[in-house]
Amino acid sequence: MAETVQTVQLLSADGVLQTDDTAAEYLPYVDALSDDDLRQFHRDMVITRRFDLEATNLQRQGQLALWPPSHGQEAAQVGSARATRAQDHIFPSYREHSVGMIRGLDILDIITLMRGVSNGGWNPKTNNNFHLYTLVLGSQALHATGYAMGINFDGDTATGDPETDQAVIVYFGDGATSQGDVSEAFVFAASFQTPQVFFLQNNHWAISVPVSVQSRIPLYLRSQGFGIPGVQIDGNDVLASYAVTRKNLDEARSGSGPRMIEALTYRVGAHTTSDDPSKYRGDIELQGWIARDPITRFEAYLRSRGEGDGFFAEVATEAQDFSADLRRRTLALATPSTEKLFNHVYSEPHPVMDVQKQWLLDYEASFGGNE
Amino acid sequence: MSTETTSTGTTTTETNTGLTSTDTASTEPANPKAETAEPTSTEIRELAFGKALNAGLRMALGDNDQVLLMGEDIGPLGGVFRVTEGLQEEFGTKRVFDTPLAESGIVGTAIGLAMRGYRPVCEIQFDGFIFPAFDQITTQLAKMTSRHEGQVSMPVVIRVPYGGHIGAVEHHQESPEAYFAHTPGLRLVSPSTPNDAYWMIQEAISSNDPVLFFEPKSRYWNKGPVDFSASAAPLHSSRVVRTGTEVTVVGHGAMVTVLLQAAEVAATEGTSLEVIDLRSLSPIDYAPIIASVQKTGRLVVASEAPGFVSISSEIAATVTEKAFYSLEAPVLRVTAYDTPFPPAKLETTYLPDADRVLEAVDRALAY
Incomplete structure (x- = not known):
């Protein structure tokens, strides 16, 4: 899908800050960022790409059941995640590794899911409101909307104080927009005027199916039919992702209802490690997107502001150490205990769980350790 | 639940055993104008x-x-x-x-x-x-x-x-x-x-x-x-709603009414049915069912759902496992047919009624 003239881009592909009319209203958000903020954006993206490669390798080595690479989508994720405020709730799909990291999640918790150690793995309440991954496409859009309805009911938004007013951001992809649950989430969000941003990463491929099969119009226009304003951004531009998300989240938390952002980006890697993109997409397209790489672009911008080699070398080392530590801890993950089968199926006591757990324990014990 | 069965085996929990006519009900029926419930704690x-x-x-x-x-x-x-x-x-x-x-x-x-x-x-x-x-x-x-x-x-x-x-x-x-x-x-x-x-x-x-x-x-x-004063029975408990001695019949929801009708008819014919209301479908409280089957030796399970891979099937399998030596007959199921719910003019044929329950009771007793 071609970019439209409305696409918000703050950094050109070669890293030059844009000042045209489309960019102008977002530049104050960029101006408010400190040098350290900008360095952090770079650090987030580089670390993510490095551990993403490490996890992909771990899967290839038989250590993970699956890994969905985020290579290429770092700017869309890092910018939007850095735009959230501490009190916000984040409902990811299953590829938002850097969003989790930025919210304080230990990436090893994602590894437990992909290694088959857990079906969830973390507590949103102790991970800065970063909710569980959802592998069934689009389901989380309704959970996010329901959560945002609850924020409205509680009066914890639209008080006029952006430092405390709560909002929700939900991540999903171009394939998920075809799911009924996403459309139903638009309906409920519009009807209940939820404080919520729908953040769509259009990475152009739903496994092997191009976005043209999902939609014949730019996807940011779709929400408008539901009464939800939409905006399209260059998703490989971390500044655009940050500034547009910041603005839309703050509008949503101010009481003006839900918003949608379509970030145009590209899945440089495979859909997951089970996928073979060479069967369905061409190298010319891939190389075109690699030329618009989000990290290269942002590095050029930072260098143009005077950032030197030392910083970039330091971040590369940090990313390498981060990944080596992740690998070490992945290989040390213990197999869950048998009892875990039964322990949390229900919140309250359940006779069937009790009986089956005891039976299994007795059965295992009957081997006397010689199974 | 304080209104259990009486010593004569008649229920005190149900006063109306009639089911709504199929000819007059609409799909969006309004309740008849009824009193507003404003309970007091002792009422x-x-x-x-x-x-x-x-x-x-x-x-x-x-x-x-x-x-x-x-x-x-x-x-x-x-x-x-x-x-x-x-x-x-x-x-x-x-x-x-x-x-x-x-x-x-x-x-x-x-x-x-x-x-x-x-x-x-x-x-x-x-x-x-x-x-x-x-x-x-x-x-x-x-x-x-x-x-x-x-x-x-x-x-x-x-x-x-x-x-x-x-x-x-x-x-x-x-x-x-x-x-x-x-x-x-x-x-x-x-x-x-x-x-x-x-x-x-x-x-x-x-x-x-x-x-x-x-x-x-x-x-x-x-x-x-x-x-309004009685504390609730546990949510996941089943309950004997009519005591009997010869065949246990189990069901839930509107089927309980059908089973009580069947028990009334059976009593006039000299057959004593024990009726159990499941109340909970997951988990199922088997203790009253097993105890009843240990007494009667016969079990008929009834429901409005098709029988294939049904709650009725589950109960039949479990009771067979847990009370095999008490059974004098196979556990029999009385269910809807394994077809889509039919046009309403055929629903009385499709849904188990007291006669079909009694037919199964007769088969159970024939063993």
């Missing part, structure tokens, strides 16, 4: 099943500010069966609200509300309309506590008017319980009396697990005593 009153549910919902809304009612047409209209009548007026549009017409959306947003700390009670308008929400119920709601390793609870109740006997058009008379009973993480109950309706809805709402609450819609207009 026993006759209430229609639907009114008892309404009173139970009112109690739950009053007890806990986190309880929400949500669904289609439940606000000013009070639901197509008027079960929520007057509740929006009393508790406001933030506690009792109409949703867009989208079942997956209702359940999906209820999950988000439960994550936020609310206790949503969703109304699905009719049994046959629940399937757009099937994914959110079975894949999301049922697994959410497990996926969070117990760190998040899902106190969501889904009310489902279900079953036949009202002469409605297609998709309005089904019994889809087994689809959900097959799903770990869900609890399923179905009251058969106004007293149970009043108490069980409150117990379901106070559960921290998701509960599918199957309401036998043909019973909405039937009156029975509601004891």
